[in-house]
Structures are given as C-alpha cells and as structure tokens.
Amino acid sequence: MTTAVTTAGPKIAPVPPEPPPAEPNYLNVSYSLWSWLTTVDHKRIGLLYLISISVFFVAGGVAAGVVRLNLLSPDGAFVNEDTYNRAFTGHGVLMLFFFLIPAVPGVLGNFLIPMMIGAKDLAFPKLNLASWYVFMVGAGFGVWALLAGGIDTGWTLYPPYSSRSSTSNVIPGVFGVFISGFSSIMTGLNIMVTVHKMRAPGMTWGRLPLFVWSLYATSLIQLLGTPVVAITTVLLMVERVAGIGIFDPMIGGDPVLFQHLFWFYSHPAVYIMILPGMGVISEVLTCFSRKNIFGYHAVAWSSMGIAVVGFLLWAHHMFVAGISFYSALLFSFLSMLVAVPSAIKVFNWTGTLYRGSITFQAPMLFGLGFVVLFVIGGLTGLFLATLGTDIHLHDTYFVVAHFHFVMVGGMVLGYMAGIHFWWPKMFGVMYSDWWSRVAAAIIIVGFFLTFVPQFVLGYHGMPRRYPNYPAEFQVYNVMSTAGASILGLGYLLPAFYLPLSLVFGKKAGANPWSATGLEWVSPSPPPLFNFDEANMPVVVCGPYEYALGVDQLGRGLPPGPGLGEANDPASKSEAPAAPGPMKKETEVVG
Amino acid sequence: MSASTHSPVLKHHFGDLGQQHASERLGMWMFLATEVLFFAGLFGAYACYRLWYASEFEFASAFMNLKIASINTVLLVTSSLTMTLAIRAAKLGNKSGLYTHLLLTFALGTGFMVLKGFEYAHDFHESYLPGEGTFVHSNMQTEAVARGLDTGKVRLFLCFYYIMTGIHGIHIVIGLGCILWLVQQAYANKIPPENYSTVEVVSLYWHLVDAIWLFLMPLLYLAGAHLKVGPH
Amino acid sequence: MNSLPPLIPVVASTIGYHFEALFWYIMVVCTLGGLGVYAALLYFCVAYRRGTTTGSTPRILGSHRLELAWTIIPTIIFFSFFGWGAVVYTKAMHPPQDAMEIFVIGKQWMWKAQYPNGQRVIIGGNPRNMTEAERKSIGKLVLPVDRPVRITMISEDVIHDFGVPAFRMKMDVLPGRYTTTWYHPTKTGEFHIFCDQYCGTWHSLMVGKIAVVGQQEFDEWLGGLGSYQGSEQPVDGSKAFSGRQLFLKLQCIKCHSADPNAAAPVLEGLYGRRVPMKGGGAEYADAEYIKQSILKPRLKVAQGWEPIMPSYEGQVTPDDLDDLVAYIRSLKPGTTPNRTDRMSPPVGAPTVRSEKKE
Structure with missing residues (x-):
C-alpha cells in the first residue's frame, strides 16, 4: 500500500558553482615535518592517524600470515609453538588495540566530525594532538614488546597465565595497551563535546548525519568502557611486578574477576570497532542509491541502543568460565537484546536501496560487502549468545570466524568504504575507479574463502590458538589459508593505487559523489578551518535529501557519482534540482 | 556579544566565550565520568572480596591508621572549600584572593600527601605488606592466625589498600600540579573574570578526587573500626 | 591430505x-x-541499478509499521x-545425582584423572614436559557407556578448559576453585579431549583421548585388567586426598589396616557411627571425636581394643587434622589401602587453601 504526502520545505537554492580551490588548503599551508608534528588541525591529525594505523595494520597482517601459513600442516608448517603463540598474540594486540579501535574514530572521525557538523575544529584541538602522541607512545611500548620477542598470552591476557606463568614481554605490551587507552578516551571525549557544543546553526540532533550519531555512540563507549580496562591492566601489571595481587588464587583472589573486568570493556570495545563502520555504511548506501536513509531515527537510536545495551552483556564471553548459572541465563538474555538493533540497521539499509538509483563505485561495493558479511557475522553471534550452543562452540574456530566476520567483514570493509568515499575530500584527487572495484571484489571473495571454512572447523571442535591439530581438520585449514592469500592480495591493491592517485590521480571537485553532507560544501582539499570563515554554514534540512536533490544547506546538487564522463548515458537523465520551492511527494510504504 | 566574541582568551575555533566555557565544562564532566568508571573497577572488585571474605577484610581494616586518615579527611574536605572560594575570587576578579585560595588548597593537598607518606612509612615499619615474606613478621599475621583467619585474604586486603590509596595519591599529585598551573596562569593574567571557568574546571577535578577519598575512607579504614584489634 | x-x-x-x-x-x-x-539486496541492486533508473528517486523516509x-x-x-x-x-x-565422579586436574601441560577407586591416569599432554613416571601413566580417560559421569575439575596453575567436542561440552578448569561438568556417553569409541582455554606454550599439546567402552570392559579396566594404560596412584585436589597422603605418611595404615590381624580397628564407614567405648558408654564418631582420638588417643578407647596408639600431638597441624577427618569420612568399605602402600610421589596435587565463604 502506498500513499503519498506532499511536503513543502524552504526554497531550493540553485546549484552552487564549483568553489575555487582553497589557497592555502590544509595540506599545502606548510610542508615541514615539524608543522605536521605540532599541528592542531583535526584534518592533519586524522592523516597522522591514517599513516600510523596503516603501519600497524601491515604489521598485524604479517603476523596473521605467519599464523595462517603455519596452520597448513597439522604439526605446524614452519614455526614452533612458542613463535606461533607470539604471532597470534601480536596479530590480536596490533589489530585490536592499534588498528581497529583507532581506525575510524581516529582517522575518519577526526577528519570528518567537525566538517560534518559545520565546525572549524574539534572542541579541544590540543587534546586531539595529545591523543595521537599518547597513542604513539602506547604503540611504542607495544612495538617494544614485539621487538623484544613478543607476548604469548593472547590478546585477552587472562591471569594467572599472564600474571605468573608467561615468560614473555607482558609488562611493556600491557603498558602499551594501558597508554593507548587514554588516547581512545581523549578522542571519544573530544568527539562527544564537539557534537554537543560545536554544531552549526540549524544542525539539530535530528539533522546529524548518521556517521556522527554512530561516532557519538562509539565515543560514549570509549569514555565509559576504556577506564575500566585501564584499571584492570594496572591491576594486572601490579600483580606481575609485585608477584602478588588481587587476581592471585594463592591468596584467595579470583582470576575470573579479571575476566569480568576485562570483558566489561572488551565486549563494548567490539562496538567501538563496529559502530563507526556502520556509520560509514549509512553515508555510503544513501549516496550511491540516491535515497533518503530508510528510518533515520531507527538507525540513529539503534546506534545508541547498541552502545548502552552493549555494556550489559560482557559475561556472555564467560558462559563456561565458571560463572554462576543464573548470571549466565541473564547475560544470554541480554545478549539477545543487542542483536535486535543490529538487525534493525541491516533491514533499514536494505530498505534504503528500495527504488533507489544505484551505482557501484568502490565505496558502494565495500558498503554492500559490509552488509553481506555483517549479516553472517551478526547471525553467527546468535549461536554464541545462545547458552546451549555456546557450551560447544565457545573458544573454537567458530568464535574466530564470527569475530572476523564482524571485525574484518564489518569494520575493515566499513573503513575501506569510508577511505574510498572520502579520499577525494581528503586529498582532492580521485583514485583508479577500475582498480578500486577490483580490489573490493577480491577482498570480499578472499574474505569468504578465508573464514567460511573456519565456521566448519569450529563446529567440528577445533580450538582456537592451536598450532597443532588433529589431521582431520587439515582440509579446512588449507582452504582457509588459500582464501587468506587471496585476501592478502586484495589488501595489497589499495596500498598501490591509493598512494599513486596522489601523484597521478585526476583532480576531484568539491563534491565528486554529489553527496549532501556539509563536508562536501568546501573545496577539496578543505581550507585550514574547513569553511569560508566569513560565511559559516547554516543548515536548513536533514542529511540525506537525495530525492529532493539538495544538500544540507538547501542548495541543489552537482551531477552525481561517475556522471562526469560524457559517455555515461545516465548523466543526461539526472537533471540537477531546479531552483524553486522544495517540493516533492514523500511516499509512505508499508 | 561583541565583548565575548573578541576576548583575547577566546580560542579561534569557538564562536564565543559562552560556547568555549560550556565545552570546557562538559569536557571535564565527561572526564569525571571516565574517572568514576576507572575507580568503579576497583570498587567493584573490592565489593566482591568484601562480601566473600568479610571477617578478614574487617580484621585487616582495623590495623589501618584511622587517626591519620581522619585528619586527612578533614584536610581534603577543607581544601574543597578553599578551591570553591578560589572560583569565587576568580569570578570577582579578586586576584590576591585567587592566589590565597589556590595556595591554601595546594597546602592542604600537600599536607594530605605528607601525612599519607608518614602513614605508609608506619605501615612499612610494621610489615603491613601483602608479600608473604614480609607479612609473616607483622603482628597482623600473628593475630590473624590466633583468630583462625586466612592470612592470604588479609594480605588480599592489603593489596587493595596499597593500590587504592596509591592510585588516589597519584590523582592528588596530578591535581596539585593543575593548581600550580592555575597559579602560573593567574600570574600571566590569563584568568580574567570572564575566563573563570578555567578555575572551575580544575576545581571539578579536585572535588572528584576529594569525593573518591570519601569512599576510600569507610572502605579501608572504617570497615573494621569496631573490632578490638590492631594498634589501638 | x-x-x-x-x-x-x-x-x-x-x-x-x-x-x-x-x-x-x-x-x-x-x-x-x-x-x-x-x-x-540482490533484487534491489539489479532492479534499481542506474541505467534502468534515472537519478531521480522517490523520497521515502521509512515506515513505522x-x-x-x-x-x-x-x-x-x-x-x-x-x-x-x-x-x-x-x-x-x-549433573544427575547418581553420576559417577571422576576428578580431573589440569596442569601445564597435561590432564590427570582419578577414579573413585583411586585408579589414576594421565590423559595426554606434552610428553616432553613430564616426569618419567608420568610418561608411563599416559593413557585414556575410560568411561562406561550409558552411564552418567560427573567430572570435577581443578587446575594446578593457570586456567585450562576441558572440552570434548563429541560430547558437545566444555568447561573451564580454574586454579583455586572446583568446576564440574558431566556427560552421559551414548556411543562407544574414542574421542578428542581439547584444552580450549589458552594456557601457554604447549596449549595445543594439552590434548587427550576419551575411550567410551561397555560396562564390562570398563569394570575390567578399573580392576587393572583392561588394555587402557594407567597407574594406580590416586590423585586429586581434595582434602580427603591430602588426608590419605598423611594417613600413609604417618603410618596410621600400619595398624588401621583391613588386615584381620591388625592392631587397631579398620576405619571404613566409621564417620558418624556410634562407637561403644571401653568401660561403657558410646561416642558419636564426628570430627571432634576423631581429632581428639588423634591428639589424645588414650582418653576414649573403643571397646575391644587396647590403648596402644601414640599421641600425634605436635606432629599434626590443625589443617592436617581436617584433612585426616576428611579422608576418614570418605573411607568406604573396601577402600582402605594395603598395609604396604607407600605415600604416592608428590605429583603436585594442589591444596585448595579453603573454600570461598558463601
């Protein structure tokens, strides 16, 4: 059933002319290394994060390569058990604490939040710079731990193994995690205050882009979760240094208490990793399907719902860890609740595509890949949240596969979608369209081949963190490693075409995707303070008025994505919105 | 409006001073939320063990130096008052009052740390230390055995005692540093009356550190005050 | 492959x-x-791709329904x-009430199991990491089919996890605290045991086998006749086990044996019974009585026996007394060790210092 309602808004302003390139823009205002290392510009800090996390991603990827290659043979293909343990721990620590957690908030959040809400900078620019330095100091300790021989505790750091038994470099590694936690808190605090206090006139909460909503929810978790893991790591370090502490079973301490405190942060932390990716997807899917987001409020509030409920279900990591029977029941119940907002998001994204006009540039391919993989990642989470199935699947490769489907299939693809979507804004150049689409396809296919066999392995009972395994598991391990090599190839491609585009890429205009957000108002790359300071933006409508063909300032949109090429037949069909009263029928479905 | 948009203390990326101050205040409140969660981890852990090992925790608490802790409580609560008076002085543009109250707060906080130092020295002297090797020499060990208590759990309490007071002490020291920074800012004329919120933001932090002590005091010192053991 | x-x-x-x-x-x-x-997703992506649609789209904001x-x-x-x-x-x-109980101890990097009759077996692990005696006792965890078994577990060092994929069950094994799991095997055969909680260098070698066998085969194995290797040393983390060690160490077994010519009464089933006293009267054999009998044996002597037992005052700590009481309490008919039994080697049965107060 479809009814139509006619709405009239403010007048549509004419399509603005392409703004002249900003002179100076934030990139060319100064060139010295010193000016970069002392910058308080949120955009430059975003790029500092981009460079540093890329390094850690490569390092974590190498560790993953060691793990996967070694699993080719049931007795370990080329490294011994000890090296293997250090490799998977290095992979986990680097990827989680030094890549996934800072990835979208540190790079895209820093760069985009002020631009999206129409501010000149984040509320605390110096704090922002400090957060990068703190992150680098933390990462320095992490790297020290790795170079000194690595850590072999697993990223979960459970005592008493980590506090007493391990002979590896636990202290510098844990100290690195502790320090980089403060960076996470600083970024979260900065983003929250900025969203509260720095919004442009007219940018009401109901007009915030969903990326901002999801980063806001993320920041809430960073702010309230990270301190708990900070104190937990302090307690762990004290116990290791002093030889006695509150998790020590010899004096009546309870190592399970560590798990409670650890997961109180580390479960919400997976939402720190996935929520920003979800925010990116809401931006990308709307833009490339030329549609308003389906159910804006549902998507926005589901982010907040995930952030809040996410704090109440940490013990579902501990159903077989010796916790009370009744608390297991409670936490399983609450875990089911958090699946609901995730499902709502997926349905709304799908609904957004309905009757759209869809093009498939790289950001969209990554975005669709995100939805496809996240569906599997989310649904397999239900097997682990259900008590009766978790008693078998817990700590097996099923968990590994589920986690990677959400973190890599979700977060990394979301991050890639974001980088590809905002790359022209960041650097003012366009990367190779063809190669980027190829990379997206290879990554998605390689990902499937890597992790689907791991679900089967887990169901058959292969435990995680095993360099030696019974021979009957070899088939699936070989499949997984083969897939991983395809995935690795897929990751290599952007490492070439993105940097190359800086030199050879076509110049991108202010708004190459014909998108509606405020970040596209300024020239690319943006000027020092993001906007024309004499003429700060005033927002007149919501973020995704693609159907009306207006941006958030109420101005018409330039020609759409990929429509610049003369041989594209569709370019003729999309006339820019005609100036006049904002008027279009709003259709009601369902 | 024009006064607040052209103040020398206004930072470039803010529209006016009202927005700047509101941001600073909100930022500090959010940081305090972080701090609360930081200590909540400790308090939560303490609560578990306090329930499981009630008699050992009460017993060990009775050995803590209640006298010094009481004086310290008075010092900290008073310092919160002087800190608040410093805000008032800053708001009124009373520079000498600002100095006086900031330095008074600093003195009270330092007094707290000095007394804490004496308390630690006393604890060390009496071997009230969680390590097994030193703890066996303390009268706490002897008496715990005599009462049939598990000395491991008594030592667990001592772990909490040192970690909680230690982390709180670090917060006090950071707060003292911030107060000194305020003095320097006032000296450099960076705290005109319209920018008093700088003082207010530091005071918020100071009050929180004070409030946390008000929780540590009963947990660590008063839990066993009713017992007739220890050095009374 | x-x-x-x-x-x-x-x-x-x-x-x-x-x-x-x-x-x-x-x-x-x-x-x-x-x-x-x-x-x-697929339908929308195909049906609404640019080319079949223009850039102009309907303004759909959502649907409450x-x-x-x-x-x-x-x-x-x-x-x-x-x-x-x-x-x-x-x-x-x-676990059901009638389940047979087996103790399992996790240790870096091996599993040790003890049956109700004291039969002990090491179920896999890393041989490089074991003593000669331990290597000799590597065997399988033998379970009877169609009979519920409760596994009570504790760890000597770090956290382990006792997982059996074929039974679709796992449970963490903690230091300082007992956890339990249970199975009702329905099929005979051999199945994997995995340590599922990362426990250090040779975590992946902390694996073993469960052999589920018929009841008769199981009984034969328990009686030392079966082919599944194992040794006869009991081991668990309980106070009763510590008590058993003491009972042998202090040579109580020299007199309190099941030997018909023994110089002292056999203690099987003693706990909680009313014992007639020499010279009239009777006493309940509770913890107090047993402790007193160890410290001041000649105060109350059971009817029919000579007051020959020496006092153990000063030789046993209050903890030891508790362990001995726990052991005597656990003694069931037919379970008294042989007179010639020696204290088993210190295999490192952990002492749980005390239970958590509830």
Missing part, C-alpha cells in the same frame, strides 16, 4: 543430541533470515533461541 570429514561430526552424548537439535534450529532460522536479506515489524519479529525469534538454549544449558550444568 585427508578427505573431508563428515558434515555433522560424531555425537556421543545426550547433551550432544540436544546441542545438535538447537544448533540446526538456529541454523535454519538464521539461514532463512539471511537469505531473505540477501535476496532483497515496518520498523515495528522488524523489531518485534526478530526479538521473538531471538528469545526462542534464548529459551531453548537455556533449557539445554540447564541440563548441561546440572
């Missing part, structure tokens, strides 16, 4: 069947839901997972 294993791995316990039913229920529901989303539908329906479905899962979990966490 091996051929593909079967789609559904072998199920060998009652809980396993419960697991499979639940697992495939969730699988079917999730697959349908996921395929539904995929079908919609649809939002409600796709909030409520998934919630109900998810709760059905929870409910069924809770039922299975309840079964899995509550």
Whole structure:
C-alpha cells in the first residue's frame, strides 16, 4: 500500500558553482615535518592517524600470515609453538588495540566530525594532538614488546597465565595497551563535546548525519568502557611486578574477576570497532542509491541502543568460565537484546536501496560487502549468545570466524568504504575507479574463502590458538589459508593505487559523489578551518535529501557519482534540482 | 556579544566565550565520568572480596591508621572549600584572593600527601605488606592466625589498600600540579573574570578526587573500626 | 591430505543430541533470515541499478509499521533461541545425582584423572614436559557407556578448559576453585579431549583421548585388567586426598589396616557411627571425636581394643587434622589401602587453601 504526502520545505537554492580551490588548503599551508608534528588541525591529525594505523595494520597482517601459513600442516608448517603463540598474540594486540579501535574514530572521525557538523575544529584541538602522541607512545611500548620477542598470552591476557606463568614481554605490551587507552578516551571525549557544543546553526540532533550519531555512540563507549580496562591492566601489571595481587588464587583472589573486568570493556570495545563502520555504511548506501536513509531515527537510536545495551552483556564471553548459572541465563538474555538493533540497521539499509538509483563505485561495493558479511557475522553471534550452543562452540574456530566476520567483514570493509568515499575530500584527487572495484571484489571473495571454512572447523571442535591439530581438520585449514592469500592480495591493491592517485590521480571537485553532507560544501582539499570563515554554514534540512536533490544547506546538487564522463548515458537523465520551492511527494510504504 | 566574541582568551575555533566555557565544562564532566568508571573497577572488585571474605577484610581494616586518615579527611574536605572560594575570587576578579585560595588548597593537598607518606612509612615499619615474606613478621599475621583467619585474604586486603590509596595519591599529585598551573596562569593574567571557568574546571577535578577519598575512607579504614584489634 | 570429514561430526552424548537439535534450529532460522536479506539486496541492486533508473528517486523516509515489524519479529525469534538454549544449558550444568565422579586436574601441560577407586591416569599432554613416571601413566580417560559421569575439575596453575567436542561440552578448569561438568556417553569409541582455554606454550599439546567402552570392559579396566594404560596412584585436589597422603605418611595404615590381624580397628564407614567405648558408654564418631582420638588417643578407647596408639600431638597441624577427618569420612568399605602402600610421589596435587565463604 502506498500513499503519498506532499511536503513543502524552504526554497531550493540553485546549484552552487564549483568553489575555487582553497589557497592555502590544509595540506599545502606548510610542508615541514615539524608543522605536521605540532599541528592542531583535526584534518592533519586524522592523516597522522591514517599513516600510523596503516603501519600497524601491515604489521598485524604479517603476523596473521605467519599464523595462517603455519596452520597448513597439522604439526605446524614452519614455526614452533612458542613463535606461533607470539604471532597470534601480536596479530590480536596490533589489530585490536592499534588498528581497529583507532581506525575510524581516529582517522575518519577526526577528519570528518567537525566538517560534518559545520565546525572549524574539534572542541579541544590540543587534546586531539595529545591523543595521537599518547597513542604513539602506547604503540611504542607495544612495538617494544614485539621487538623484544613478543607476548604469548593472547590478546585477552587472562591471569594467572599472564600474571605468573608467561615468560614473555607482558609488562611493556600491557603498558602499551594501558597508554593507548587514554588516547581512545581523549578522542571519544573530544568527539562527544564537539557534537554537543560545536554544531552549526540549524544542525539539530535530528539533522546529524548518521556517521556522527554512530561516532557519538562509539565515543560514549570509549569514555565509559576504556577506564575500566585501564584499571584492570594496572591491576594486572601490579600483580606481575609485585608477584602478588588481587587476581592471585594463592591468596584467595579470583582470576575470573579479571575476566569480568576485562570483558566489561572488551565486549563494548567490539562496538567501538563496529559502530563507526556502520556509520560509514549509512553515508555510503544513501549516496550511491540516491535515497533518503530508510528510518533515520531507527538507525540513529539503534546506534545508541547498541552502545548502552552493549555494556550489559560482557559475561556472555564467560558462559563456561565458571560463572554462576543464573548470571549466565541473564547475560544470554541480554545478549539477545543487542542483536535486535543490529538487525534493525541491516533491514533499514536494505530498505534504503528500495527504488533507489544505484551505482557501484568502490565505496558502494565495500558498503554492500559490509552488509553481506555483517549479516553472517551478526547471525553467527546468535549461536554464541545462545547458552546451549555456546557450551560447544565457545573458544573454537567458530568464535574466530564470527569475530572476523564482524571485525574484518564489518569494520575493515566499513573503513575501506569510508577511505574510498572520502579520499577525494581528503586529498582532492580521485583514485583508479577500475582498480578500486577490483580490489573490493577480491577482498570480499578472499574474505569468504578465508573464514567460511573456519565456521566448519569450529563446529567440528577445533580450538582456537592451536598450532597443532588433529589431521582431520587439515582440509579446512588449507582452504582457509588459500582464501587468506587471496585476501592478502586484495589488501595489497589499495596500498598501490591509493598512494599513486596522489601523484597521478585526476583532480576531484568539491563534491565528486554529489553527496549532501556539509563536508562536501568546501573545496577539496578543505581550507585550514574547513569553511569560508566569513560565511559559516547554516543548515536548513536533514542529511540525506537525495530525492529532493539538495544538500544540507538547501542548495541543489552537482551531477552525481561517475556522471562526469560524457559517455555515461545516465548523466543526461539526472537533471540537477531546479531552483524553486522544495517540493516533492514523500511516499509512505508499508 | 561583541565583548565575548573578541576576548583575547577566546580560542579561534569557538564562536564565543559562552560556547568555549560550556565545552570546557562538559569536557571535564565527561572526564569525571571516565574517572568514576576507572575507580568503579576497583570498587567493584573490592565489593566482591568484601562480601566473600568479610571477617578478614574487617580484621585487616582495623590495623589501618584511622587517626591519620581522619585528619586527612578533614584536610581534603577543607581544601574543597578553599578551591570553591578560589572560583569565587576568580569570578570577582579578586586576584590576591585567587592566589590565597589556590595556595591554601595546594597546602592542604600537600599536607594530605605528607601525612599519607608518614602513614605508609608506619605501615612499612610494621610489615603491613601483602608479600608473604614480609607479612609473616607483622603482628597482623600473628593475630590473624590466633583468630583462625586466612592470612592470604588479609594480605588480599592489603593489596587493595596499597593500590587504592596509591592510585588516589597519584590523582592528588596530578591535581596539585593543575593548581600550580592555575597559579602560573593567574600570574600571566590569563584568568580574567570572564575566563573563570578555567578555575572551575580544575576545581571539578579536585572535588572528584576529594569525593573518591570519601569512599576510600569507610572502605579501608572504617570497615573494621569496631573490632578490638590492631594498634589501638 | 585427508578427505573431508563428515558434515555433522560424531555425537556421543545426550547433551550432544540436544546441542545438535538447537544448533540446526538456529541454523535454519538464521539461514532463512539471511537469505531473505540477501535476496532483497540482490533484487534491489539489479532492479534499481542506474541505467534502468534515472537519478531521480522517490523520497521515502521509512515506515513505522515496518520498523515495528522488524523489531518485534526478530526479538521473538531471538528469545526462542534464548529459551531453548537455556533449557539445554540447564541440563548441561546440572549433573544427575547418581553420576559417577571422576576428578580431573589440569596442569601445564597435561590432564590427570582419578577414579573413585583411586585408579589414576594421565590423559595426554606434552610428553616432553613430564616426569618419567608420568610418561608411563599416559593413557585414556575410560568411561562406561550409558552411564552418567560427573567430572570435577581443578587446575594446578593457570586456567585450562576441558572440552570434548563429541560430547558437545566444555568447561573451564580454574586454579583455586572446583568446576564440574558431566556427560552421559551414548556411543562407544574414542574421542578428542581439547584444552580450549589458552594456557601457554604447549596449549595445543594439552590434548587427550576419551575411550567410551561397555560396562564390562570398563569394570575390567578399573580392576587393572583392561588394555587402557594407567597407574594406580590416586590423585586429586581434595582434602580427603591430602588426608590419605598423611594417613600413609604417618603410618596410621600400619595398624588401621583391613588386615584381620591388625592392631587397631579398620576405619571404613566409621564417620558418624556410634562407637561403644571401653568401660561403657558410646561416642558419636564426628570430627571432634576423631581429632581428639588423634591428639589424645588414650582418653576414649573403643571397646575391644587396647590403648596402644601414640599421641600425634605436635606432629599434626590443625589443617592436617581436617584433612585426616576428611579422608576418614570418605573411607568406604573396601577402600582402605594395603598395609604396604607407600605415600604416592608428590605429583603436585594442589591444596585448595579453603573454600570461598558463601
């Protein structure tokens, strides 16, 4: 059933002319290394994060390569058990604490939040710079731990193994995690205050882009979760240094208490990793399907719902860890609740595509890949949240596969979608369209081949963190490693075409995707303070008025994505919105 | 409006001073939320063990130096008052009052740390230390055995005692540093009356550190005050 | 390279069947839901691609009815997972009363098991990491088919996890605290035991085998006749075990043996019984009485026996007394050791200092 309602808004302003390139823009205002290392510009800090996390991603990827290659043979293909343990721990620590957690908030959040809400900078620019330095100091300790021989505790750091038994470099590694936690808190605090206090006139909460909503929810978790893991790591370090502490079973301490405190942060932390990716997807899917987001409020509030409920279900990591029977029941119940907002998001994204006009540039391919993989990642989470199935699947490769489907299939693809979507804004150049689409396809296919066999392995009972395994598991391990090599190839491609585009890429205009957000108002790359300071933006409508063909300032949109090429037949069909009263029928479905 | 948009203390990326101050205040409140969660981890852990090992925790608490802790409580609560008076002085543009109250707060906080130092020295002297090797020499060990208590759990309490007071002490020291920074800012004329919120933001932090002590005091010192053991 | 294993791995316990039913229920529901989303995505991507559509799109903001539908329906479905899962979990966490009890101790990097009769076996682990005696006792955890077994577990060092995929069960093994799990094996055969909680360098070698056998074969094995290797040293982390060690060490067994010519009464089934006293009267053999008898044996002598027992005052600590009482309490008819038994080597049975106060 479809009814139509006619709405009239403010007048549509004419399509603005392409703004002249900003002179100076934030990139060319100064060139010295010193000016970069002392910058308080949120955009430059975003790029500092981009460079540093890329390094850690490569390092974590190498560790993953060691793990996967070694699993080719049931007795370990080329490294011994000890090296293997250090490799998977290095992979986990680097990827989680030094890549996934800072990835979208540190790079895209820093760069985009002020631009999206129409501010000149984040509320605390110096704090922002400090957060990068703190992150680098933390990462320095992490790297020290790795170079000194690595850590072999697993990223979960459970005592008493980590506090007493391990002979590896636990202290510098844990100290690195502790320090980089403060960076996470600083970024979260900065983003929250900025969203509260720095919004442009007219940018009401109901007009915030969903990326901002999801980063806001993320920041809430960073702010309230990270301190708990900070104190937990302090307690762990004290116990290791002093030889006695509150998790020590010899004096009546309870190592399970560590798990409670650890997961109180580390479960919400997976939402720190996935929520920003979800925010990116809401931006990308709307833009490339030329549609308003389906159910804006549902998507926005589901982010907040995930952030809040996410704090109440940490013990579902501990159903077989010796916790009370009744608390297991409670936490399983609450875990089911958090699946609901995730499902709502997926349905709304799908609904957004309905009757759209869809093009498939790289950001969209990554975005669709995100939805496809996240569906599997989310649904397999239900097997682990259900008590009766978790008693078998817990700590097996099923968990590994589920986690990677959400973190890599979700977060990394979301991050890639974001980088590809905002790359022209960041650097003012366009990367190779063809190669980027190829990379997206290879990554998605390689990902499937890597992790689907791991679900089967887990169901058959292969435990995680095993360099030696019974021979009957070899088939699936070989499949997984083969897939991983395809995935690795897929990751290599952007490492070439993105940097190359800086030199050879076509110049991108202010708004190459014909998108509606405020970040596209300024020239690319943006000027020092993001906007024309004499003429700060005033927002007149919501973020995704693609159907009306207006941006958030109420101005018409330039020609759409990929429509610049003369041989594209569709370019003729999309006339820019005609100036006049904002008027279009709003259709009601369902 | 024009006064607040052209103040020398206004930072470039803010529209006016009202927005700047509101941001600073909100930022500090959010940081305090972080701090609360930081200590909540400790308090939560303490609560578990306090329930499981009630008699050992009460017993060990009775050995803590209640006298010094009481004086310290008075010092900290008073310092919160002087800190608040410093805000008032800053708001009124009373520079000498600002100095006086900031330095008074600093003195009270330092007094707290000095007394804490004496308390630690006393604890060390009496071997009230969680390590097994030193703890066996303390009268706490002897008496715990005599009462049939598990000395491991008594030592667990001592772990909490040192970690909680230690982390709180670090917060006090950071707060003292911030107060000194305020003095320097006032000296450099960076705290005109319209920018008093700088003082207010530091005071918020100071009050929180004070409030946390008000929780540590009963947990660590008063839990066993009713017992007739220890050095009374 | 091996051929593909079967789609559904072998199920060998009652809980396993419960697991499979639940697992495939969730699988079917999730697959349908996921395929539904995929079908919609695919259809939209094909039908509404640019080229068949113009850049002009309808302004659709959402639908309250649809939002409600796709909030409520998934919630109900998810709760059905929870409910069924809770039922299975309840079964899995509550062993039946009549289950046979086996102690399992986890240690870097081996599993040690002890049967009710004291039969002990080391179930796998890293041989490089073991003593000669331990290497000799490597065997399998032999279980009778169709009979519930409760496994009580504790760790000597770090956290381990005792997982048996064929039984679809696992449970963490903690230092300083007992955890339990239970199985009702339904199939004979040999199955993997994995340590599922990362425990250090040779975590992946902390694996072993369970052999589920018929009742008769099981009895023969327990009697020392079976082919599944094992040794006869009891080991567990309980106070009763420490008491048994003391009982042998202090040479109580010299007199309190099951030997018909023994100089002192056999203590099987003594605990809680009313014992007639020399010179009239009777005493309940409770903890107090037993402790007093160890410290001041000549105060109250059981009828029919000579007051020849020496006092152990000063030789035993209060803890030792508790252990001895626990051991005597656990002595069932036929379980008194031989007079010639020596204290077993210090295999490192952990002493749980004390139970948590509830």
